[in-house]
Amino acid sequence: MPSEPQKACDDLQEIPFQRKKDAKELNMDRQSLQSIVEYAPIGLALIDKDGNFCYINPKFRDLFGYDLDEAANGRNWFRRAYPNSPYRHKVISSWINDSKGSRSGEKRPRTFTVTCKDGTEKIIKFVAVKLESGEDLLTCEDVTERNQAEEALQKSEEKYRLLINTAHESVIVVQDGMFKFVNPMTLSLLGVDSEQELIDRPT
Numbered sequence: 001m002p003s004e005p006q007k008a009c010d011d012l013q014e015i016p017f018q019r020k021k022d023a024k025e026l027n028m029d030r031q032s033l034q035s036i037v038e039y040a041p042i043g044l045a046l047i048d049k050d051g052n053f054c055y056i057n058p059k060f061r062d063l064f065g066y067d068l069d070e071a072a073n074g075r076n077w078f079r080r081a082y083p084n085s086p087y088r089h090k091v092i093s094s095w096i097n098d099s100k101g102s103r104s105g106e107k108r109p110r111t112f113t114v115t116c117k118d119g120t121e122k123i124i125k126f127v128a129v130k131l132e133s134g135e136d137l138l139t140c141e142d143v144t145e146r147n148q149a150e151e152a153l154q155k156s157e158e159k160y161r162l163l164i165n166t167a168h169e170s171v172i173v174v175q176d177g178m179f180k181f182v183n184p185m186t187l188s189l190l191g192v193d194s195e196q197e198l199i200d201r202p203t
Contacts, residue, residue: 043140065117081114104132
């Protein structure tokens with residue numbers, strides 16, 4: 001059984017090895033995190049307390065076409081991304097109001113139309129998260145096609161509803177033996193004043 005001094009000496013000899021091991025694992029963790037950020041399918045930006053961009057990932061550059069030098073200063077970014085002055089002031093005001101009183105880890109989602117470097121416009125969903133350091137982590141997702149599809153669907157539904165409501169024939173939708181929809185012509189034929197008198201009642 002080793003003496004106390006010998007045991008203490010053995011413990012001290014193991015410390016450098018342990019430190020090297022921790023440093024190696026830490027370096028591997030950093031490399032893994034760097035790879036995740038670099039290959040992330042959404043745009044990422046790190047913004048300091050003064051509103052300046054400290055870092056943007058490749059997807060951010062792909063989305064907007066701007067390099068870090070062109071977006072490093074917050075004012076430059078807002079002027080480039082939002083060339084329309086009234087709209088730019090609206091975006092800046094929203095960003096400032098959202099930042100006030102925000103807590104670490106709290107998400108602040110916003111959707112804005114951004115003008116890219118090549119002049120094209122994209123509808124971008126931004127989500128800002130306040131870090132404990134006081135910086136903001138910003139994610140950027142292109143939702144242009146989704147928004148366009150939703151608008152087209154809404155217009156289609158409005159057109160369909162207009163056709164149904166102005167039809168000269170009775171239109172009734174029944175589900176599980178209950179009225180779910182009746183058009184104005186149906187109400188007229190049945191002598192009913194309000195659709196609510198029939199909805200969710202048995203046929």
